Structure formats: structure tokens, C-alpha cells
Amino acid sequence: MFLIYCPHCGEHREEEEFHNHGQAHIARPLDPDSCTDEEWGNYMFFRKNPKGLHHELWVHAAGCRKFFNVTRHTATYEIKEVYKIGEQPKVVE
Amino acid sequence: MQQYSGFGLLKHSLSHHENWQRVWRNPTPKKKYDVIIVGGGGHGLATAYYLAKEHNITNVAVIEKGYLGGGNTARNTTIVRSNYLWDEAAHLYEHAMKLWEGLSQDLNYNVMFSQRGCLNLGHTLQDMRDIERRVNANRLNGIDGEVLDAKQVNEIVPILDCSSNARYPVMGASWQPRAGVARHDAVAWGFARGADMRGVDLIQQTEVVDFIIEDGTVVGVKTDRYGDIKADRVGCVTAGHSGVMAAKAGFELPLESHPLQALVSEPIKPILDTVVMSNHVHGYASQSDKGDLVIGAGIDGYTGYGQRGSYSTIEHTIQAIVEMFPIFSRVRMNRQWGGIVDTCPDACPIISETPVKNLFFNCGWGTGGFKATPGSGNVFAASLAKGEMHELAKPFSMFRFHNGALIDEHGAAGVAH
Numbered sequence: 001m002f003l004i005y006c007p008h009c010g011e012h013r014e015e016e017e018f019h020n021h022g023q024a025h026i027a028r029p030l031d032p033d034s035c036t037d038e039e040w041g042n043y044m045f046f047r048k049n050p051k052g053l054h055h056e057l058w059v060h061a062a063g064c065r066k067f068f069n070v071t072r073h074t075a076t077y078e079i080k081e082v083y084k085i086g087e088q089p090k091v092v093e
Numbered sequence: 094m095q096q097y098s099g100f101g102l103l104k105h106s107l108s109h110h111e112n113w114q115r116v117w118r119n120p121t122p123k124k125k126y127d128v129i130i131v132g133g134g135g136h137g138l139a140t141a142y143y144l145a146k147e148h149n150i151t152n153v154a155v156i157e158k159g160y161l162g163g164g165n166t167a168r169n170t171t172i173v174r175s176n177y178l179w180d181e182a183a184h185l186y187e188h189a190m191k192l193w194e195g196l197s198q199d200l201n202y203n204v205m206f207s208q209r210g211c212l213n214l215g216h217t218l219q220d221m222r223d224i225e226r227r228v229n230a231n232r233l234n235g236i237d238g239e240v241l242d243a244k245q246v247n248e249i250v251p252i253l254d255c256s257s258n259a260r261y262p263v264m265g266a267s268w269q270p271r272a273g274v275a276r277h278d279a280v281a282w283g284f285a286r287g288a289d290m291r292g293v294d295l296i297q298q299t300e301v302v303d304f305i306i307e308d309g310t311v312v313g314v315k316t317d318r319y320g321d322i323k324a325d326r327v328g329c330v331t332a333g334h335s336g337v338m339a340a341k342a343g344f345e346l347p348l349e350s351h352p353l354q355a356l357v358s359e360p361i362k363p364i365l366d367t368v369v370m371s372n373h374v375h376g377y378a379s380q381s382d383k384g385d386l387v388i389g390a391g392i393d394g395y396t397g398y399g400q401r402g403s404y405s406t407i408e409h410t411i412q413a414i415v416e417m418f419p420i421f422s423r424v425r426m427n428r429q430w431g432g433i434v435d436t437c438p439d440a441c442p443i444i445s446e447t448p449v450k451n452l453f454f455n456c457g458w459g460t461g462g463f464k465a466t467p468g469s470g471n472v473f474a475a476s477l478a479k480g481e482m483h484e485l486a487k488p489f490s491m492f493r494f495h496n497g498a499l500i501d502e503h504g505a506a507g508v509a510h
Contacts, residue, residue, distance in 0.1 A: 001403060001404045001405065015403065015405065016405045019394060020394045020395040020396070022349060022396065037495045037496060037497070038495050040495075041347075041494045041495035041496075041497075042345070042495075044438075044494070045347035045438050045494040046345040046346065046347050046494065047336070047345060047346075047347065047348065047349055048336070048340070048345060049336030049337075049340075049345075049346070049348055049349050049350055049396060049435075050336070050337070050340065051334065051336075051337050051350075051398045054396060056395070056396070072395075074350075074396055074397050074398050074399075075397075075398045075399055076399070077397060077399055
């Protein structure tokens with residue numbers, strides 16, 4: 001059980017209120033029709049899946065229902081930073 | 094290498110069991126091998142065993158960073174079944190099931206495979222429709238299966254709450270009589286012993302820190318204890334850490350690693366003689382020969398390598414178990430642990446060539462790899478021996494995520510992803 005700070009609510013809340021949506025900063029191809037199968041497959045399915053720092057997308061599902069980004073260590077589960085959609089992470093390695 | 098038998102047991106009892114041979118050697122690796130297998134879990138050891146036994150390739154090393162069978166092989170809930178929906182998956186898991194049925198004799202090692210049957214419960218009309226469909230598909234593929242109603246389920250498991258008072262009443266189940274459980278550690282040890290006696294080097298406490306890749310072709314691995322070791326072909330069977338290994342080889346996989354938990358109760362007298370699984374309320378249970386209830390949970394929602402699970406997931410699982418088996422409400426739990434499972438978007442494994450030539454990956458088994466151990470090793474060994482994928486493995490290429498030929502087994506996988 002860990003606590004997550006929701007930047008929209010401005011509060012720490014329990015992990016169970018949130019839902020993880022995996023790797024963050026995956027840009028949808030601007031023109032999907034011109035993608036090769038490989039480009040589209042990579043966008044849809046292929047992930048970094050690191051053991052270490054991970055930038056990931058969370059939603060405050062049982063709260064304000066807004067999305068935000070988290071930089072979290074995937075082995076210690078320590079949350080290094082929380083930042084809003086559209087911002088870039090400050091903690092990179 | 095000595096063969097095990099009842100007579101041998103009697104003979105060794107005369108010397109107080111003090112003169113048994115070591116079950117495998119602890120060799121120093123050679124400079125070069127025909128095949129290196131990264132990862133000494135059940136699937137890796139099975140691969141080495143079948144390489145030696147069926148393909149006569151014995152110049153093989155299995156390199157394991159911890160000890161043999163110490164990862165997910167030691168952490169799963171030991172259920173073996175083959176009732177998968179789609180042809181590709183059903184054929185692969187049934188291939189494994191057929192190997193399970195003769196495995197103890199084949200290995201000369203008792204893996205305690207017990208075909209005590211497996212029930213997959215249905216609690217809603219849609220569950221029952223899916224069960225009908227899956228059982229029909231199984232029977233067309235020559236896999237045993239029956240659709241049972243609630244009364245028949247209750248006859249098999251009298252302690253299961255099949256009354257209409259349950260929060261989610263049991264409406265029926267699919268029943269695979271040939272399914273069951275096996276002793277997980279014995280599976281790893283049996284394959285390890287069988288591989289070692291045929292000349293395979295099992296290198297423990299040695300981590301593969303990198304692959305040696307020249308012109309897009311793998312030519313060996315770098316290890317932390319023995320430096321570089323060359324190989325013609327490398328098979329990577331590292332389960333939850335497959336994404337980490339793929340990153341070392343310079344590509345990504347369509348995998349996310351999640352903690353998956355299990356727990357066991359204190360040992361109690363025999364009460365549950367089959368395997369009961371429920372996708373709907375989400376819990377599954379069986380009873381080990383030692384008497385403890387072996388209970389499985391869903392994965393944690395976030396990616397993680399922590400080898401521990403979150404408390405909320407245990408709570409949900411225990412709620413489901415007590416809902417199904419009110420009689421277990423006062424059983425005390427003994428131990429709880431987590432393993433790291435590499436889940437695929439379509440809940441099917443990846444047994445595949447990779448962008449690096451001569452480097453093969455066997456991963457993505459997610460929440461249900463144990464049941465496939467012999468089959469996975471068998472087809473992966475054939476693929477490594479020939480340098481091209483075995484017929485049963487072909488549909489499980491990692492490139493199916495580019496061409497769209499996914500095999501959607503979320504229904505039969507039994508654990509929510």
C-alpha cells in the first residue's frame with residue numbers, strides 16, 4: 001500500500017483510489033493511416049518495461065477522475081515526482 | 094548418474110541415506126557452447142533437458158543469476174490445465190499436458206503430478222455462455238471438458254457455497270478432469286537432473302549482464318562471474334525480467350511486468366480434492382499434499398519488480414475465497430509472497446525469433462506459465478536446435494503484434510490482467 005499525491009486534488013490519497021495506465025509520454029501517431037504495421041504495432045503494444053525509474057500515467061479513478069504523470073521506481077515503488085499532463089519529467093536517472 | 098527406484102530407496106536406507114549422489118554437478122563454464130540458455134527456471138531447464146534428450150545437443154549451458162527454480166517456478170500455485178479457447182493456445186497447452194502425463198517416468202523423478210481435475214466457475218449468464226463456447230472448442234481440439242450445472246459442481250465440491258444466498262451464486266462450471274496440480278520444485282529439479290546427467294552445464298549464481306552482439310547477430314553473453322562466454326545460439330527464458338533482458342539486446346517487447354501474489358494457509362486436514370477457480374469473483378484455491386490451501390490472486394495494477402504484492406489485492410482475493418468457501422473463513426494464512434509476471438496484451442506467451450539473429454526469447458507467459466513448463470521447453474528446444482520456430486510456437490511470434498494476429502486468451506487465462 002502506498003500513498004499517491006494527486007496534483008489536481010492537492011492531497012495524498014491511498015493507492016486504491018488510483019488506476020495505473022502504464023507508460024507515459026506515448027504520442028499517438030499524427031497520421032495513423034500512413035503508419036506501417038510495425039510503427040502502429042510499436043505504438044500500440046511495445047513498452048519499455050524498465051526495472052528502475054518509470055514515467056507512467058495514472059488516473060485518480062475514485063477521486064477527481066483526472067489524469068497525471070508519475071515518475072516511480074519499479075523495484076522500490078518509491079515515487080520520485082508527480083507532474084501534470086503536458087509537462088516533462090524532471091527526474092531522469 | 095544413479096536411477097531412482099523403490100529398490101534404490103531400500104538399498105540406501107541401509108546406509109541411513111547418507112550416500113546419495115549429488116543430483117547435479119556445479120561446473121565451471123567452458124569458453125564456448127552450442128546453446129546458452131539464460132534463466133534456470135522450469136522453462137529454461139526444460140528447454141535444456143529436451144535439447145539434450147530429443148536433439149542430442151549437449152554442449153549447452155543454463156546460466157542462472159540466483160539458484161535453479163528460485164523465481165516464478167517456486168512462487169506459482171502449481172495448477173496444470175489445458176482448457177484454452179483458441180486453437181493455437183489449446184494445441185500448445187495440450188502438448189504440455191500430454192508431456193505432463195508421462196513426465197515422472199520420463200524424468201525418473203517424481204513430480205507428483207496429480208490429475209485431480211479443475212473447475213472454472215461461472216457466476217453469470219455470460220460466464221456460462223463463455224464456458225459453453227470454451228468447452229465446445231476444447232472438445233473439438235480433443236481436449237477433455239464438460240459443462241456442469243450448479244448441482245453437479247456441488248457434488249464434486251460439497252464445501253463450495255452453491256446456494257442462491259451467495260453474493261454471486263454459482264451457476265455452473267467447466268470441468269477438465271485431466272487437469273490438476275504438480276509439485277513445482279520437483280519439476281525444476283527433475284528437469285535440472287535430467288539435463289545435467291546428459292552433459293548440460295548448470296551455472297548458478299551467475300548473472301548475464303549483457304549480450305555480445307556482432308553485426309546484428311548474437312555470439313555470446315557477458316557474465317558477472319565468468320566474463321564472456323561464446324555461443325552459437327542464445328535462448329532467453331527470464332520471465333518477469335524479459336523486458337530488462339530485451340533492453341540489453343537493444344529492442345522492446347510487448348510486455349509489462351507486474352507483481353502476482355499467492356498465499357498459503359496453515360496445513361489442515363484434507364478437505365478440497367480438486368482445483369477451483371473463479372474468474373468472476375476472482376480467486377482460486379487448491380489443497381497441497383501437505384494440507385495447506387494454496388490460494389492465488391490477481392496481479393497488481395501497476396508495473397513492478399518488487400516481488401511483493403499490495404495489500405488490497407490480497408484482501409480482494411480473500412474476500413473471494415471466503416465468498417466461495419464460507420468454511421474457510423477462520424483458516425489462518427501462513428505465508429504470502431509475490432512473483433514478477435510478464436504479461437502480454439493478448440494473455441498469450443511469446444516464443445519467438447527476435448530482431449537479433451540467433452537470439453530467441455521464450456517469455457510473456459504472464460500469470461499461467463507453470464502449466465506449460467514441459468511443452469514450452471519442448472517446443473523452444475526444437476526451435477533452438479533447428480534455428481527456426483517449432484510448428485506449435487510459430488503463432489506465438491513477437492511479430493504478431495505488428496501483423497495483428499493476436500491470440501486473445503484473456504477469458505481462459507483465468508487471472509485478470
